[in-house]
Amino acid sequence: MSWYVRNVREMKWWDCGPRGFVTELVDDEKPQVGANLFVLAPGQPMAMYHWEADQEGFLVLSGEALLIVEGEERPLRPWDYFHCPPNVSHTIVGSGSGPTAILAIGARDDQDGADWGGYPYSELAMKHDASAEEETTDAEVAYARFPSGKPTEFSEDWLP
Numbered sequence: 001m002s003w004y005v006r007n008v009r010e011m012k013w014w015d016c017g018p019r020g021f022v023t024e025l026v027d028d029e030k031p032q033v034g035a036n037l038f039v040l041a042p043g044q045p046m047a048m049y050h051w052e053a054d055q056e057g058f059l060v061l062s063g064e065a066l067l068i069v070e071g072e073e074r075p076l077r078p079w080d081y082f083h084c085p086p087n088v089s090h091t092i093v094g095s096g097s098g099p100t101a102i103l104a105i106g107a108r109d110d111q112d113g114a115d116w117g118g119y120p121y122s123e124l125a126m127k128h129d130a131s132a133e134e135e136t137t138d139a140e141v142a143y144a145r146f147p148s149g150k151p152t153e154f155s156e157d158w159l160p
Helices: none
Strands: 013-016 021-024 033-041 056-062 062-070 072-076 081-084 090-093 100-107 149-152
Touching: 033 090, 056 062, 062 081, 062 100, 081 090, 090 100
Parallel strands: none
Antiparallel strands: 013 021, 013 149, 021 033, 033 100, 056 081, 056 100, 062 072, 062 090
């Protein structure tokens, strides 16, 4: 794939229902690094509580969020960066009074195969509807109670 420049307003966005909106900034067939922009309303989880074999990082661009990491809660505000080493269980939930925009980046070395990561059950994350109902490594099982994402258009209300 060749290099490119795109504006997030013109990119392909997905409406994930109770899990907010997302666009993939890197849409190469097999990227070395994944980069996504999430927009979450208060109470919307970015993902089910999970761990991955690859490193990830999350930068809050606007709004407020709640980080759930290794069984603890920590509030996040604009310009807070969460460095997530491999094998650390985590998720992020929108909080505050309006939309939260989060840049998510992650290595993609170990995304294929059985050892990619997993979804442990977390009572704390489940209080925020952000945990699989049972421990699994299967995304279809972890997200079974959520609707599939649908293509949508960018909204100017999402970002500052």
